[in-house]
Amino acid sequence: MRLPEGLTTPALLVDIAALEGNIARMQEAAAAGGFALRPHAKAHKCLQIARRQLRAGAQGLTVATLAEAEVFADAGCEDLFVATPMWVDEAKGRRLRRLAEHAALRLAVDSAEGARRLGQELGSAAGAVEVLVEVDCGIRRTGVAPSGAGRLAREARAAGLPVVGAFTFPGHGYAHDPGARERAARDEERVLGEAVRSLRDAGVESPVVSGGSTPTAGAWRPGIVNELRPGVYVFNDATQQxxxxxxxxxxxxxxxxxxxxxxxxxxxxxxxxxxxxxxxxxxxxxxxxxxxxxxxxxxxxxxxxxxxxxxxxxxxxxxxxxxxxxxxxxxxxxxxxxxxxxxxxxxxxxxxxxxxxxxxxx
Structure with a gap:
C-alpha cells in the first residue's frame, strides 16, 4: 500500500484497488463453485463496502448483532442474516419486529430455550423471519450436534418459527498448517451433511446449507454447502497473510x-x-x-x-x-x-x- 504524503497519524487506510480486487475474486470463486455468497459485514461495518459486495453479486449480508442489522437495514440492505444466537428480551423483541418490517431477516437458533424465547417475543411477526439451526463443526463455540438439528427444528417450528436450513462456522480452519484449513472445510461438509439429513427427517426440505470462512475459501468444493459467509477477505490482515x-x-x-x-x-x-x-x-x-x-x-x-x-x-x-x-x-x-x-x-x-x-x- 502506497501511503499518502502529509498524513496525520495514526489513521486507518483502505487501498481501494486491493479491496475491489478482493471482493471480485471472492465473488468469482463463489460463482464458479455454485455457491451463494453472503459476506460477513462485521469485518468492515461500512455501508460503502457492503454496497460494493452487493453490486458484485452477493445474495445478502451476514451480521453479528441486531444493532449491525439495524444499521445496514436502515441504509437499504434488504437481506440480512444475524449469525449469532440471541437470548431475546422484550426490548430486543421490539427491535426485531421493527426490523422484520423493513428487511428479509434470517436468524440463528442453537437451543430449544432460545427458540421458544425468540418465538414468544416475535409473536405474530414470527412467520415473517427465517431461522437457521446452528451446528458445531469443530470450533466448540455455539451450535448443536448435527444429529440434533432436526429435533431443534421441530422445537423452533412449535414456537412459530419457519426453519429453512442449517449453518456452521469452520473457525478451526485458522491455522498455519494448510492441511488444517482443508480438514476444517471437510469437517464443515460432513457436519452439515448430517444436519441436512436430520432436518429432512424433520420435514425441512431443500434447506439453506450455510458455511464458509476466509481461511477455508481455498478449500471450498461443490456439494452439500450452498451458501458461504466469509468476512475478513475484503481487507485481509496479518493473520491471513x-x-x-x-x-x-x-x-x-x-x-x-x-x-x-x-x-x-x-x-x-x-x-x-x-x-x-x-x-x-x-x-x-x-x-x-x-x-x-x-x-x-x-x-x-x-x-x-x-x-x-x-x-x-x-x-x-x-x-x-x-x-x-x-x-x-x-x-x-x-x-x-x-x-x-x-x-x-x-x-x-x-x-x-x-x-x-x-x-x-x-
Whole structure:
C-alpha cells in the first residue's frame, strides 16, 4: 500500500484497488463453485463496502448483532442474516419486529430455550423471519450436534418459527498448517451433511446449507454447502497473510503510523497502539502486527498509543518522522475502533468512509 504524503497519524487506510480486487475474486470463486455468497459485514461495518459486495453479486449480508442489522437495514440492505444466537428480551423483541418490517431477516437458533424465547417475543411477526439451526463443526463455540438439528427444528417450528436450513462456522480452519484449513472445510461438509439429513427427517426440505470462512475459501468444493459467509477477505490482515490465505498485495487495510522515537539501535517506536490496531495477539504472527515495508521487523510491544518495533538483525531503524503502514493482526477489531476509513488509490486519498456500524455490538 502506497501511503499518502502529509498524513496525520495514526489513521486507518483502505487501498481501494486491493479491496475491489478482493471482493471480485471472492465473488468469482463463489460463482464458479455454485455457491451463494453472503459476506460477513462485521469485518468492515461500512455501508460503502457492503454496497460494493452487493453490486458484485452477493445474495445478502451476514451480521453479528441486531444493532449491525439495524444499521445496514436502515441504509437499504434488504437481506440480512444475524449469525449469532440471541437470548431475546422484550426490548430486543421490539427491535426485531421493527426490523422484520423493513428487511428479509434470517436468524440463528442453537437451543430449544432460545427458540421458544425468540418465538414468544416475535409473536405474530414470527412467520415473517427465517431461522437457521446452528451446528458445531469443530470450533466448540455455539451450535448443536448435527444429529440434533432436526429435533431443534421441530422445537423452533412449535414456537412459530419457519426453519429453512442449517449453518456452521469452520473457525478451526485458522491455522498455519494448510492441511488444517482443508480438514476444517471437510469437517464443515460432513457436519452439515448430517444436519441436512436430520432436518429432512424433520420435514425441512431443500434447506439453506450455510458455511464458509476466509481461511477455508481455498478449500471450498461443490456439494452439500450452498451458501458461504466469509468476512475478513475484503481487507485481509496479518493473520491471513501469515497463514497463507492471502499475499501481501491483497492486504487492503493498514494503519498509517509515524516513527516518533528511536531510543536505541534495536528498537523504534510508532504512534499507534491498541486503541487503533486492537489488542489481539495471534499465534501465527511473530508480533503485534505486520509492517509490509519492514517484513522481518517484529512489533514486540503494544500499549494504548505506542508500538515498539525490533528491526531485523543488521537493519537500521527508520528515522523519526518516517510514516509506515501497520497491518493489524485482526482487522475486525481494528475497524470497530475507528470512526472512518481513509480511502486511497495509488497513494492518493480519494474518499473517507464512515464506519457506520462502529460499536453496534448489542
Amino acid at each position: 501469515a497463514i497463507g490465505t492471502c499475499s501481501v498485495g491483497d492486504l487492503a487495510l493498514a494503519a498509517a503510523a509515524t516513527v516518533i522515537s528511536v531510543p536505541a539501535p534495536d528498537r523504534f517506536v510508532l504512534d499507534v497502539g491498541s486503541k487503533v490496531l486492537g489488542a489481539d495477539r495471534s499465534p501465527w504472527v511473530a508480533g503485534r502486527g505486520f509492517l509490509p515495508q519492514y517484513p522481518d521487523a517484529v512489533i514486540t510491544g503494544l500499549w494504548e498509543h505506542h508500538a515498539v518495533v525490533r528491526p531485523a538483525r543488521g537493519n537500521e531503524a527508520p528515522a523519526p518522522g518516517t510514516v509506515l503502514a501497520v497491518v493489524p493482526n485482526h482487522v475486525c477489531t481494528a475497524v470497530n475502533l475507528a470512526d472512518e476509513l481513509l480511502v486511497v488509490r495509488d497513494g492518493v486519498p480519494v474518499d473517507r468512509w464512515p464506519v457506520a456500524a462502529r460499536g453496534a455490538n448489542s
